[in-house]
Amino acid sequence: MTPTAAGNPPAGRAARIGLIINDGKSLALDTAAAIEARLQAAGLETVRASSASGVVGFANPDQHLRSRGHTACVPAAFDGGLDLAIVLGGDGTVLSAARMTAPIGVPILTINTGHLGFLAEAYLRDLDRVLAQVIARRWTVEERSMLVVSVMRGEQRRWEVLCLNEMALHREPLTSMCHFEIAIGRHAPVDIAADGVILSTPTGSTAYALSAGGPVITPDCPVLQLTPIAPHSLASRALVFSDAEPVTVFPATPERLMMVVDGSAGCYVWPEDRVLVRRSEQPVRFVRLADHEFFQVLRNKLGWGLPHVAKPGNDGADPGSAASSSAS
Structure with a gap:
C-alpha cells in the first residue's frame, strides 16, 4: 500500500513510544535501556511490553478453545494513543509485534537484533540516526495485509x-x-x-x-x-x-x-x-525511515536478481583467456 506520512501528537501531549522487546535476549534488553534513556531525555514518554504478549504458542491437542479472539494479544499497557512502537528482536519478534499492534493501529519500527532480519527496517549500527528521526518525527507508514x-x-x-x-x-x-x-x-x-x-x-x-x-x-x-x-x-x-x-x-x-x-x-x-x-480489517503498519525498495531487500537478503558470474578455474589460468581465445 502507499506509504502515509507520520502525524503529530495532539497539542499538549508528549509523544508516546512503545518498546516491544524480546526479553529473552540480553542484547535487546540492553538496547531497550539505551533507547529509553535517549527518548526520555528528549521529552518523549516510553511504554515497555514483552514480545511474549504476541506469542500464542501451540494449543493442547484436545482442549484448544481460544474464545478471546484475535485481538487478545494487545498488551494492557498499549492503546491507540501510542505514536509508534519500536520492536527489538529478530523476525519472530516482529511477527509477535504485529499481533500486538495491528488491532489498535499502532505502527511498528523494527530494529533487528536477531539473524536474517528480513522484516527489519534498521540495524543496531544505525541506532543514533534512527532515534534522531523518531524524535524529529521523520518517517512514513507502509501498511501490509494480515x-x-x-x-x-x-x-x-x-x-x-x-x-x-x-x-x-x-x-x-x-x-x-x-x-x-x-x-x-x-x-x-x-x-x-x-x-x-x-x-x-x-x-x-x-x-x-x-x-x-x-x-x-x-x-x-x-x-x-x-x-x-x-x-x-x-x-x-x-x-x-x-x-x-x-x-x-x-x-x-x-x-x-x-x-x-x-x-x-x-x-x-x-x-x-x-x-x-x-x-483482517486491521493491517500491520510498518514505519519506514527511507524509501522502501522491495527488490533491493530481495537482492540483499535472498540473493534475488544477482548477476550470474562464472567462477575462475583452479588451474591458475586467466579466467578470461579461454573466452578470449574462442572469440579470436
Whole structure:
C-alpha cells in the first residue's frame, strides 16, 4: 500500500513510544535501556511490553478453545494513543509485534537484533540516526495485509489468531499425503492431494511458501497465495487470487491435522473442523525511515536478481583467456 506520512501528537501531549522487546535476549534488553534513556531525555514518554504478549504458542491437542479472539494479544499497557512502537528482536519478534499492534493501529519500527532480519527496517549500527528521526518525527507508514485464521466447528470458534506470513495445514508426520477441500469465496471447491497446504499473504510469499515453490509477490498486491506442499499431481501448483473473499479449508481425511501459523502458533484440526481464513480489517503498519525498495531487500537478503558470474578455474589460468581465445 502507499506509504502515509507520520502525524503529530495532539497539542499538549508528549509523544508516546512503545518498546516491544524480546526479553529473552540480553542484547535487546540492553538496547531497550539505551533507547529509553535517549527518548526520555528528549521529552518523549516510553511504554515497555514483552514480545511474549504476541506469542500464542501451540494449543493442547484436545482442549484448544481460544474464545478471546484475535485481538487478545494487545498488551494492557498499549492503546491507540501510542505514536509508534519500536520492536527489538529478530523476525519472530516482529511477527509477535504485529499481533500486538495491528488491532489498535499502532505502527511498528523494527530494529533487528536477531539473524536474517528480513522484516527489519534498521540495524543496531544505525541506532543514533534512527532515534534522531523518531524524535524529529521523520518517517512514513507502509501498511501490509494480515489474515484472521479461525478454526471452526459448526458455528463455534475453537481457535483464532492474527497472521502476517502464512497458515500451514498438514498431517503428522509431514511426509504423509492427505486431501484438502478448499473453497475460495463463491467459487466451486477444489480438491488438492498433497502433504499439506500453505495459505500466505504477500509478506509471507518470501517465507515458507517460497520454500515450497511459490512465487514472490510484492507487498502492495491485494492477493493471497495457495501453495500445496509436495502435491501428488503435476496439475497442483501455487495459485494467486484476490484477498477480497474468505477461504475455507476442509480436511478431507479421517486423521487429525496440524495447523501452524507464522511458525510460532497453532493447534490440531480434527475431521469435523474447518479452517476459515479471511483478510483482517486491521493491517500491520510498518514505519519506514527511507524509501522502501522491495527488490533491493530481495537482492540483499535472498540473493534475488544477482548477476550470474562464472567462477575462475583452479588451474591458475586467466579466467578470461579461454573466452578470449574462442572469440579470436
